[in-house]
Amino acid sequence: MSWITGVGLLPYGRHEAKSTLDLMSAAATLAMADAGVARGDIDGVLTGYATTMPHIMLATVFCEHFGLQPVYAHGLQVGGATGFAMVMLAHELVAAGRLRNVLVVAGENRMSAPGGRDKIVETLAQVGHPVHEVPLGPTIPAYYGLVANRYMHEYKISARDLAEFAVLMRANAATHPGAQFKEAITVDDVLGSKPIAQPLRLLDCCATADGGAAFVISRERTGAAGVRIIGAGQAHTHQHISEAPSLTEFGARLSMDRAIEAAGRKRQLHDHTRDPARRTGLGAARTVGPDGARRTFLPRRRQAAQYARRTAQLWPLRCRRRPRPPRRNTLADDGPRRLAPGCRYGPRGAARRRRRHVLACQPDPGAAVMSDGIRYQRCGGCGHTWYFVRSFCPRCGATAVSKHTASGRGVVHAVTIVDRAPTAEMKALAPYTLVMVDAEEGFRLMAHGAPGLAIDDPVQGSIVERAGRAIPLFRRV
Ligand SMILES: [Zn+2]
Numbered sequence: 305m306s307w308i309t310g311v312g313l314l315p316y317g318r319h320e321a322k323s324t325l326d327l328m329s330a331a332a333t334l335a336m337a338d339a340g341v342a343r344g345d346i347d348g349v350l351t352g353y354a355t356t357m358p359h360i361m362l363a364t365v366f367c368e369h370f371g372l373q374p375v376y377a378h379g380l381q382v383g384g385a386t387g388f389a390m391v392m393l394a395h396e397l398v399a400a401g402r403l404r405n406v407l408v409v410a411g412e413n414r415m416s417a418p419g420g421r422d423k424i425v426e427t428l429a430q431v432g433h434p435v436h437e438v439p440l441g442p443t444i445p446a447y448y449g450l451v452a453n454r455y456m457h458e459y460k461i462s463a464r465d466l467a468e469f470a471v472l473m474r475a476n477a478a479t480h481p482g483a484q485f486k487e488a489i490t491v492d493d494v495l496g497s498k499p500i501a502q503p504l505r506l507l508d509c510c511a512t513a514d515g516g517a518a519f520v521i522s523r524e525r526t527g528a529a530g531v532r533i534i535g536a537g538q539a540h541t542h543q544h545i546s547e548a549p550s551l552t553e554f555g556a557r558l559s560m561d562r563a564i565e566a567a568g569r570k571r572q573l574h575d576h577t578r579d580p581a582r583r584t585g586l587g588a589a590r591t592v593g594p595d596g597a598r599r600t601f602l603p604r605r606r607q608a609a610q611y612a613r614r615t616a617q618l619w620p621l622r623c624r625r626r627p628r629p630p631r632r633n634t635l636a637d638d639g640p641r642r643l644a645p646g647c648r649y650g651p652r653g654a655a656r657r658r659r660r661h662v663l664a665c666q667p668d669p670g671a672a673v674m675s676d677g678i679r680y681q682r683c684g685g686c687g688h689t690w691y692f693v694r695s696f697c698p699r700c701g702a703t704a705v706s707k708h709t710a711s712g713r714g715v716v717h718a719v720t721i722v723d724r725a726p727t728a729e730m731k732a733l734a735p736y737t738l739v740m741v742d743a744e745e746g747f748r749l750m751a752h753g754a755p756g757l758a759i760d761d762p763v764q765g766s767i768v769e770r771a772g773r774a775i776p777l778f779r780r781v
């Protein structure tokens with residue numbers, strides 16, 4: 305057990321001439337004052353990562369700057385989950401009796417740092433796979449655009465339904481004194497804002513901002529206010545969207561179940577079939593707005609019915625891993641080789657010429673695996689197929705793996721149109737279509753798509769040259 309005894313949060317927006325360490329220090333000062341603890345009381349420090357100040361020892365750098373000499377300190381980085389992960393670790397360290405007061409702190413000057421928005425968009429876009437995703441020009445909104453597109457397809461919701469979520473989030477955020485934007489927005493405002501990664505528009509996306517936040521996690525309650533932490537949980541299902549088991553079921557629900565279990569509590573099962581809110585057409589999400597009015601997301605009767613059906617299907621599975629659907633495994637042999645654009649070697653010939661052909665067509669390491677076709681690997685032990693190159697099977701660990709060239713046939717799983725490209729070279733191509741395709745060999749890959757593609761379209765892929773790279777492009781067949 306532990307207590308959140310202090311919180312420090314800087315206003316979101318522009319903090320001119322403030323460095324990452326300045327913002328972290330300001331937030332830490334607020335949190336320690338809130339907790340009523342002095343520098344000497346802090347025996348542990350956990351820091352998040354800072355894209356504006358990448359450093360291999362950020363926690364130590366911060367401690368030196370702020371004037372702390374704790375007995376325990378290091379950084380964490382798990383993307384947007386970093387804040388919660390730091391609090392969870394602080395809780396575990398305190399609950400184990402190792403530390404008494406842990407300072408958890410993060411800050412970034414993303415808006416006012418050199419390069420501003422363009423720099424941070426480009427930096428964050430690097431979260432993708434360096435070989436199979438980043439060269440295609442996805443951005444953070446593009447990854448979420450793919451997820452939103454798939455979610456809208458599976459739950460049969462419209463762009464207006466999705467826009468209601470942004471309206472709701474703005475209404476809730478505007479109640480906070482440190483909010484960056486406080487004016488209310490409407491569904492039409494959202495739909496009228498410029499496209500970023502369709503179906504997501506500007507008002508669907510997180511704003512770039514400077515800011516800082518800190519907590520003090522303590523063994524004992526130190527002041528009048530305190531929030532007791534009784535359990536925490538994590539779930540790690542994948543990193544890259546290409547390897548995600550599903551685009552509509554992520555680890556959030558699993559982590560919540562683990563937190564409830566860690567707290568020694570039981571989830572109170574909610575019977576959706578008896579929920580009057582569902583009968584009035586709610587179902588997927590409800591909350592209470594700042595004016596006390598109940599606000600809803602997904603307000604359509606038919607969507608609620610579909611959600612209830614899905615919930616009924618998933619409910620018994622909450623406490624165990626959802627079984628994977630059987631994958632088609634046609635195990636197609638190597639198909640005809642294709643020439644990369646500008647290659648001076650023919651597609652036929654001896655193995656030596658083949659190797660020269662491959663080497664001659666490598667504009668970068670990423671293209672090495674796809675310059676003569678969309679390549680995948682297959683396990684000789686369990687038959688599993690996958691896309692990201694490895695020397696072993698990620699399912700069973702066998703090292704008997706073989707490489708194959710895919711037929712290029714597949715079905716579109718998700719689509720987004722990227723209007724806001726991450727780099728100068730990709731901006732020249734924007735808007736461009738990104739697709740997730742389920743290849744008939746049983747693996748999923750990200751690729752560029754011809755304009756107008758939609759989920760469930762049968763497609764044929766080939767390798768083309770775009771922005772100086774050999775990339776897979778799919779067209780409807
Ligand atoms: Zn295997």
